[in-house]
Amino acid sequence: MEKFTRVTGIAAPLMKANIDTDVIIPAKRLVGHQRGELGAFAFEAYRYRPDRTDNPDFVLNLARYRGAKILITGEHFGCGSSRESAVWALAGFGFRCVIAPSFGDIFTNNAFQNGMLLIRLPKEQVDRLAAEIESGSTPAMTVDLQSRTVTAPSGAETPFEIDAERRQALLEGRDEIGMTLARDADILAFQERDRAARPWIYQTGQTQVS
Amino acid sequence: MVLQERSLTLFDKVWSSHVVTGLAGGVSLLAIDRHLLHDLEGGASLRRIAERGLKVHNPELTFGVPDHAVATAPDRRADSTPNSSRLLRELKEGSEASEITYFDLGTEGQGIVHVIGPELGLSQPGMTIVCGDSHACTHGGLGALSFGIGATEIMHVLATQTLRQTKPKTMRIALEGKLAPGVAAKDVILATIGRIGTDAGNGHAVEFAGTTIRAMSVDQRLTVCNLSIELGAKIGMIAPDDTAFSYLAGRAYAPKGEMFDRACAHWRTLPSDDDARFDVEHTIDAATIAPQITWGTSPQDVIAVDQRIPDPTRETDPQRRQAMEAALAYMGLTPGEAIEGTPVDWVFVGSCTNGRLSDIREAARVVAGRKVAPNVRAWVVPGSESTQRAAEREGLDKIFLSAGFEWRKAGCSMCAGINGDTVAPGQRSVSTTNRNFVGRQGPNARTHLASPAMAAAAAIAGRIADARKLG
Numbered sequence: 195m196e197k198f199t200r201v202t203g204i205a206a207p208l209m210k211a212n213i214d215t216d217v218i219i220p221a222k223r224l225v226g227h228q229r230g231e232l233g234a235f236a237f238e239a240y241r242y243r244p245d246r247t248d249n250p251d252f253v254l255n256l257a258r259y260r261g262a263k264i265l266i267t268g269e270h271f272g273c274g275s276s277r278e279s280a281v282w283a284l285a286g287f288g289f290r291c292v293i294a295p296s297f298g299d300i301f302t303n304n305a306f307q308n309g310m311l312l313i314r315l316p317k318e319q320v321d322r323l324a325a326e327i328e329s330g331s332t333p334a335m336t337v338d339l340q341s342r343t344v345t346a347p348s349g350a351e352t353p354f355e356i357d358a359e360r361r362q363a364l365l366e367g368r369d370e371i372g373m374t375l376a377r378d379a380d381i382l383a384f385q386e387r388d389r390a391a392r393p394w395i396y397q398t399g400q401t402q403v404s
Numbered sequence: 405m406v407l408q409e410r411s412l413t414l415f416d417k418v419w420s421s422h423v424v425t426g427l428a429g430g431v432s433l434l435a436i437d438r439h440l441l442h443d444l445e446g447g448a449s450l451r452r453i454a455e456r457g458l459k460v461h462n463p464e465l466t467f468g469v470p471d472h473a474v475a476t477a478p479d480r481r482a483d484s485t486p487n488s489s490r491l492l493r494e495l496k497e498g499s500e501a502s503e504i505t506y507f508d509l510g511t512e513g514q515g516i517v518h519v520i521g522p523e524l525g526l527s528q529p530g531m532t533i534v535c536g537d538s539h540a541c542t543h544g545g546l547g548a549l550s551f552g553i554g555a556t557e558i559m560h561v562l563a564t565q566t567l568r569q570t571k572p573k574t575m576r577i578a579l580e581g582k583l584a585p586g587v588a589a590k591d592v593i594l595a596t597i598g599r600i601g602t603d604a605g606n607g608h609a610v611e612f613a614g615t616t617i618r619a620m621s622v623d624q625r626l627t628v629c630n631l632s633i634e635l636g637a638k639i640g641m642i643a644p645d646d647t648a649f650s651y652l653a654g655r656a657y658a659p660k661g662e663m664f665d666r667a668c669a670h671w672r673t674l675p676s677d678d679d680a681r682f683d684v685e686h687t688i689d690a691a692t693i694a695p696q697i698t699w700g701t702s703p704q705d706v707i708a709v710d711q712r713i714p715d716p717t718r719e720t721d722p723q724r725r726q727a728m729e730a731a732l733a734y735m736g737l738t739p740g741e742a743i744e745g746t747p748v749d750w751v752f753v754g755s756c757t758n759g760r761l762s763d764i765r766e767a768a769r770v771v772a773g774r775k776v777a778p779n780v781r782a783w784v785v786p787g788s789e790s791t792q793r794a795a796e797r798e799g800l801d802k803i804f805l806s807a808g809f810e811w812r813k814a815g816c817s818m819c820a821g822i823n824g825d826t827v828a829p830g831q832r833s834v835s836t837t838n839r840n841f842v843g844r845q846g847p848n849a850r851t852h853l854a855s856p857a858m859a860a861a862a863a864i865a866g867r868i869a870d871a872r873k874l875g
Binding site: 209210211212214216217220221222224225226238239240268269270273274275276277278279281296297298299300303304307308357358359360362370371374375377378380381384385388392393394395396397398399401403404 | 424425427428429430431433435437444456458461462464465473486487491505507511512513524526528530531536537538540551552553554555556557559560563564565566568569570572602603606607633636637638656657659663664666667670702704723724726727820821822839841842843844847848
């Protein structure tokens with residue numbers, strides 16, 4: 195997994211609640227494309243006009259937000275489908291970090307598996323950051339995971355909270371499968387105890403369905 | 405100790421009995437009892453772990469089934485669409501190579517993963533179940549702790565039969581009262597989402613409780629739990645009881661004989677203790693709920709069928725007002741007008757929400773002896789091969805076919821948007837699915853979520869209609 199320590203770049207405000215993963219990447223793009231190709235289809239329904247030219251009304255198409263690395267958005271971002279391709283599409287678009295009042299539960303896990311930092315801040319603070327980005331001359335910000343701060347264009351710092359384990363995993367770019375496999379003795383011991391307590395869970399081999 | 409044991413929730417009991425070990429930062433390594441693979445991610449995930457030189461940790465706890473990409477035409481085959489051809493082959497071959505049970509097309513096990521799990525008795529109370537699909541919350545209707553996961557977590561489960569998870573908070577939603585005639589489980593959960601919001605359950609494991617839930621069949625409970633994720637909660641659960649135990653008895657993968665009794669004794673210990681505490685509690689009077697229909701592009705955009713389309717100018721929050729205006733523009737609806745009578749082009753009965761035998765019966769009752777309106781194309785897609793065969797034994801296929809519906813083969817169909825079954829741009833559908841998101845049923849498709857009876861009524865009337873008035 196790609197490490198995350200500190201990112202400085204353009205921040206773009208997409209101030210709408212409940213942006214779902216179907217909007218982030220439509221289902222029809224989930225097959226026939228490699229992970230790295232999905233950025234072209236991020237927010238497809240809003241981003242393009244029917245003739246596939248850029249929709250000038252969509253905020254992420256504005257010249258000042260081109261090349262954005264940080265997305266500022268509304269409550270419950272990434273709700274809906276479990277598709278991890280939503281994270282791959284956002285990453286392909288260029289985002290490394292999303293700031294919102296809340297995130298979809300499954301999307302949250304998927305983002306942290308891919309080195310994408312999600313920052314949860316109270317709605318007033320998110321709205322204030324968005325307002326500053328919209329009005330400032332350069333919409334650039336810095337997100338520092340080491341110091342757990344967001345630095346707005348004005349230089350004002352906003353601290354954020356993050357689960358200690360998730361922070362460490364991002365800083366190190368951890369491979370969790372490898373780490374869990376190192377605990378396989380614990381898993382096998384659990385299964386042995388459980389097999390005695392709940393044998394029916396494991397007795398699946400005899401059944402045939404025609 | 406005794407006090408502590410008496411004050412646990414259903415969720416707490418299932419969670420804590422699956423913790424292999426606690427990790428740093430409040431993360432638990434959670435043992436997984438059932439891992440359900442479908443065609444969209446399953447084959448690729450098996451290939452990715454093989455490429456890393458890893459094996460499937462517990463193939464006997466892993467099951468594969470094609471549903472998302474399969475065609476649903478009556479003469480469909482594995483290679484009916486370019487997507488399904490490759491994805492089905494990859495899942496089938498990957499399953500065989502790893503000695504995972506694969507439910508192939510044309511067998512009783514094939515169907516939508518969240519329909520076949522309960523139907524085959526694979527999903528049981530007190531289990532941890534995961535699937536690379538957010539509607540895995542459905543299995544909570546039997547008292548399982550079940551949730552959707554992404555591609556990387558799928559690989560983690562395949563390789564380790566565990567997941568690293570942070571424990572969510574708990575929420576209890578008590579649904580109280582006897583449902584009015586003509587009101588379905590779908591109406592209950594849609595009304596609940598409309599009442600408390602599509603992000604209300606965010607970060608929580610929800611337990612649905614109360615007299616309304618206790619009186620529901622397992623099929624109805626599965627419908628309620630299916631929409632937990634539309635309430636923002638990746639986990640929704642209902643305490644298992646005799647209704648659940650009777651449902652499971654005799655199913656293919658349910659324990660048999662003495663082992664069933666032993667499992668049952670364990671299942672009886674699972675319901676939340678009387679004095680268990682939840683982080684958040686809601687109580688909803690279900691007796692006053694009327695048939696529901698969505699008007700916007702979020703499941704929370706829902707009203708009773710006899711209500712008027714809401715007016716954004718009355719909304720004081722500017723972000724919310726903008727969202728309403730955008731939703732109404734997308735849906736092509738006028739604020740203040742009655743939603744009843746809005747002409748429709750498509751009707752879809754099916755999906756992991758409402759593709760079970762009881763749902764098909766509910767739609768058939770409305771359709772029997774009537775004809776689909778000439779302006780409507782109407783489909784029934786049974787949730788599984790087994791459901792389809794059972795419905796055909798009852799002659800339900802004939803009712804739909806003679807009314808002008810298409811009677812198709814099991815799969816996700818018009819809910820997944822990747823198998824060729826889509827609604828054309830600008831067309832309006834009344835659908836028994838779970839998501840009315842922008843583009844969900846196809847680019848610029850306009851989706852109204854409703855119960856099977858309401859969808860059937862729309863097919864007959866040719867417009868959004870109150871199923872109760874059709875009798």
